[in-house]
Amino acid sequence: MNKEKVADRLYIVLRILCIAALMSLFIPAINPARISGLISKTSSVFTCGTSYSALTKNFIRAFSRGWVGTLTMQMVFGGSLCMIIGFAATAAGGCMSLGSNKLKKLGTIPSVVGAAVALIGCFMINWAANDIQGTPNPDRVEPMKPTSITLFIVIAVLILVISAAIFVLLPKVGKDDKCHIETKYQLFLLFLPFLALCIVFSYLPLLGWRYAFFDYKSGQSLSAENFAGLKWFKFLFQNPATRSDLVRVIRNTLAMSGLGLATSWCSMAFAIFLCEIKNLKFRRIVQTFTTIPNFISWVLVYAVAFAIFSTDGFVSSLLVNAGVIDTGTNFLMDNSHMWIKMLLWGMWKGLGWNAIIYIAAISGIDQQLYEAASIDGAGRFQKMWNITVPSLIPTFMVLLLMAIAGILNNGMDQYLVFETPYNTNTITVLDLYVYKLGINSGQISLSTVVGMFKSVISVILLFGANKVSKIMRGESII
């Protein structure tokens, strides 16, 4: 009895170690397989062990000149692969530990074997690291001591020892024992792969926020040397150039989102007026065709704009044919009233689609209300104004609150495709600014800071809108 309790405690440590081992396979900063400066700085054990061609991408010259033997790199690849397989096996063992006694006992086998395989992988990489030290051209190859290998060895040894200890501590398997996992853990294990995907792609990026505190240049690694503290946060507000950029960008963002908010009633009006058309066939056709633009990408919207408004587009050729102008003009290069134009394109794309939710709401209104109003002598517009509009207001308020919460997220697609050197001052919104700053100019740290501010403010706005909704309607929107 007491032994089992000890085993249970050990299991907690074992599971944590398994998770840590798996995670560390994905972190480039502690990649022990990076034994040479020629291996990319962003590669992790996982990338090293899954793609030999990616691993040896920069080694073509090193191989042909004999600076590095192919065997060395194959050892690195094999070692990484062993570590991946080994730690995956220990993780499988950890999953089996959620089952019955027999399954637990069985589960120690993949744990022990996996840990042993991972250890072999570690030694293979260590051998390769020692081997590469003797390269004839250390300046080019930049051999490195993989100090982080100790960490992996420690983890593997711990897993090995603990698994073995658990195997001894667990009671013997009886003859009638069966492999069985409790329902609640069974369901959890089925869910686990998807949870892992979610964590890897949605939570792991949060680690990237640490770049905001470093002087990071693409391809470098983070270390105590380039730790910058709050430098970029101060820089953003103190540097006159970035400060004026930021002011301009925020003004654009708020202006265009604000115009969107101010015209959000249009889709409601669209729906109300559409429902006034009694010819169902016509209504059907209108609805089908006006919703199509919502399903094409912004690039295609730009293609449409291009076909209609560019130098040799529809409008130009019409005007030329009519003799109004001599040669075609590119209306897309005209940078006046950019905010309004963006709003109009947004409406062209979204109006019909946004109206659908209101049309559904209108068909849900009690017809007796209209009949009663008719009897009381209400005209068509009175009915629209006094019955339809008030019935739609709750829907409108929800959508409006959501739009307010998303005021900073106007996306970058639309503004990226319509951007020209002439209108960039009035069109750059926050999302586009972050993209250009980070991806195009390589200012990773600074753009991360801007992105952080945006994320945090967005969440605050969302919860604020939610609170307002709770107070006003007694219902939350998220």
Place this chain on the structure above:
Amino acid sequence: MAMTKQEKLDRKAEALYEKKHKNRYRKSAGDRTFDILNHAFFLIFTIMCIFPFYYIFINTISDNDLVRKGAINFIPRGIHLGNYVSMMNVGDVGTALMVTVGRTILGTVLMVLASGFVGYLVTKQEMWGRKVWYRCLIITMYFNAGLIPWYLNMSMLGLTNSFWAYIIPGIVAPYNIILVKTYIESIPAELEESAMIDGASYMTIFRKLIWPLSKPILATIAIFGAVGNWNSFTDSLILMPDAPALHTLQHKLYTYLNAATNLKSVMNSGSGSVTGAAAANVLNAKTIKYTISMVTVLPILMVYPFMQRYFEKGIMLGAVKG
């Protein structure tokens, strides 16, 4: 709007009644003006929505020389399909089309399978820590780390310049999971209970019972997923800088719309592959741009009218919450 039979009958009766009593319910002059203006507005807006696609289309099938002169505005002339043929042969549009079709099919299938399965799992109260894990999934809809951390994460995982960057991150889609979960919860619990009593396992119940029953919602998320995959552009733009062969059709279109140099090379190789008889139909900058646009938009234009009810169902489902 889908209408029930009864509603249709009612409408008919109403119309008949109005016809009979036309004199009594004669519309006022103001009413009539409003009706005319209203019809006119919707007619114009509909034309505005659909005409650009028609305009692009007639320009891709008309005589290329006339197109270059800007003579094709309303009616196609000198119809030929050469542009589409040459477009597939020259340049890298064919590859981009393959990549886009591939990611649309694979990405959508995996997303639907995963959403169906996870949506079912999270309805199971028995699951260990269900509430916590479910919240973990849902929060990601409202919060993200931002573009740059996302990019750094993807490159850390070795997903830059790799086809899998299109597929793997899209497998777990929280919003779709919510939709499926809500739908499954509306299926009577007795069905599942009786299957349980008959000794069916969770997997069997999912395969034989839940999956077939939730087909309507799965079709809806499939269609939205497919459109999203087909239209996605930023992931290709940001994650594939060194792998032009992996650019999606939207990305290709963007490049062609912007770059003049690109067009020259295509035109040169294009004119080589076009034989003498079709010499008049040599691709020019305008037709190339239009043809790629059409290739990119055509699947959506063709699929949309048939799938419209699924799309509309989708937005109505948007009202549900986790």
